[in-house]
Amino acid sequence: MSTKDRTSRNSTLANVGMVARREVKARFFTKSNLISLAIMTAVIVVGIFVLDYFAGREGDDAADFTVALDSGTAELEPQLVAAGLALDTTVDVEELSRDDAEPRLAEDLDAFLGGDPARPEMLVEEDADQQLLAVVTSAVQAHVLATQVSELGGDPQAFNEALATAGPQVASVQTDEDADQFGPQYLVAVLAISLLLFALIGSGSLIAMGVVEEKTSRVVEILLATIRPSELLAGKILGIGIVSLVQVVVLSAAAAVPAWVTGLLDGFQIDLGGTLLLVLLWFFLGFTVFSLLFGGFAALISRQEEIGAVTTPLMFLMFVPYYLAMFMVTSDPDGTVVRVLSQIPFFSPFMMPVRHVFGGVETWEMLLSIGIALVAIPVLVLIAGRVYRRGVLHTGGRMKLTDALRG
Template identity: 30%
Template sequence: MRSSGDTRSNSLRNIGLIVRREYKNRVTQRSYIITTILFVLFSLVASCVPTVIQFFAARSNSQSHITIVNNAGTTADLSGDRLLQYFNSNLNGSTSNGAQIPGQQASQSKGTPHFALRVDTSTPISQLQKDVKDGKLDVLLVLDRTANKDVRFTYYTASASLSDTDLTQIQTTAGQLSVLDKSSRLGLSPTQTQNLLAPPVFNVVYTQKGSGNDSLISLAGGYFLGVIGTVLIFMAVYLYGMWVAGGVADEKGNRIMEILVNAATPFQLLWGKIIGIGAAGLTQMVCLVGAGIIGLLLQGPLSAVLQTGGTLFNLSYIHTSTTLLLLLLVYFILGFLLYSTLFAALGALVKRQDEVQNAVGPLTALCMVGYMASFIGGSVAPGATWFKIMSFVPFWTPTMMMMRVATNTVSSWEIALSIGILLVSIVICAWISARIYRIGILMYGQKPGLRQIVRLLRQ
């Protein structure tokens, strides 16, 4: 007579054998290998897209040639070369407060400056206007005075684009010069003018209950990580859940299931298939995430090679912690286990693999509700009551709670409660699925309806 320990050991051994079989069969399939390679390539390319776009934008963004005609006389104590230096410093460089004060140098931007500036004092304005019209000159900027002696700027260009960034930059610089000119005529010193133009210190701090204070960058980084986690969890639930359902239906359709049930119990078959396919899916996800991280880290060297001169990727922009990454893994695994048990049960109820899509339709729709609500709530109202309530529904917890954690709108007890609810739900769904699976895998007649399923559960 076998002891309970021997029975448990034999059960674990059978599950382990099934796990290895499912994992090996899945990862050695040509479709799996090709899909994994495509995932890795897509992740690498997608992570490098910002740097590549920056490279092509820099190549297509040729110099903008601007001619300045000053008919306003001395403006803000500037004229001639000093006025040209002012425009060059503000348009091709930057200062601490965004305004160039007479006598103060601005740091020049790296590489070739975008604006090629010159002051023209001899060519008639009509000829310069014709040069703009003929495309020989990009911009003509004329300075003169109004009746009130205020400086006036006239901007001539052949470009009719509504998103003219050059115009925006020149307007900003012209506005600063106008303020400087008025300050000079009022007798203010350069230091007084600098203090007048200095922007106020304005910090935005988001304070959440039970957490520290976060800057806007940290909040945006948290939302970014929440989006990534939500997408990964949804992909795992749907894609790998379909693998489970399809695998069960395929074995049932090929009559392989009749052989398997003689070597292992339906419970062992169920969990062996779920864990084996889940491990294969997790392997694919690790490759996907790893390739994305490598691609992000390569943006620095890639930017240096392409000489884009752009801002390098900094991992500190993303508000992450060990706890956050651990919870991502926990919700990832628990979400897959919850849905895969139901996918397996539904796969056992169909006769052929081509019927799986229709059978899992309601379950897919249920998962999609939480997926969409995660984005809506995370971006619009992460602290809303409806979002909190929905995040405790076990079918929506993995995606919605992940978004709440990433946006710092959840307390520790809520996280613990959600994990507890998920674990209890997995046990209940596993019990229900095991009973359906035990009988459904050997049913080859008409697909049972809801009443028949309820009757099966009562047996």
């Protein structure tokens, strides 16, 4: 490399870096951005703890009961415990007299059983709990059956064991994958691609607004007197990319750290660390793909009111793979259509992380999609660079895309 080429390259890098630093200062270190980032972080952290709280309560739906037995009904204790387990609850049994049990019915005792164990009197404070009544009824019936078996010369213990294991073996035509479709994997996948969608839309909109602001204020004419259009666009994309990447890392940590601390995903086969790294990788690739389009096409318009004409089609281009990933990929992560679409650079940033979470992507597919995205980026650089170079200095009405590409 000649000295002239080296000097030119150093000058280009310096110009790109200068524009990037300006964008970081202007976009990240503003009071409004820092406040909004802090609020979103707090919302995510609180949301994870709330989710953990309600997830923890799901296992506590079964009621716990304390039942007192007198000496005459004490033999019901094993049947009460077994019936409670069969009905997905726990029963603590105490042996008390009726006089000792009655005052505690208003405190920590749910019921008192006395009299004949085959037809016991069930004493409660007001109304009997229906679940507890079902447990007691099942226990009394098991006791009566065991008594009858014993009188007939059978073994009551063997009978009780056989009775406890008796029942239908339920099978479902629904596969395990279908059953888990809306489980923890679905939650992690949706959070990951939602964060990705938020970051890509936010960063793309910032790039488009920045391009239009500089164009309408004529600042771009001053900037292009010292640097090339490609350097200005590259610096803007790099600076806003750094801002968005920091936001993605902060918000991802806001979700991952509380989930790890609370053990929300314990027991589930989810590679949370690998998923986060994959989201960051696809954010980089997706951001590069979409930011080039946002920056290049925004140069075609000359008024802030026309930004929607540029951003709306590009946002639609994001929402389509987002919803396909949310519904199509989660239901069939290894389907033929999903495998084909996930190789397209506009679809892969959303589909590949979801397929990874659901275990429906092979290593070669992931590498192939990354390779296709890396090959597509230089093509988009040429297209976006040409459009930006022709459109950024165009004044008056909106410039047609065909005219920009023709130059």
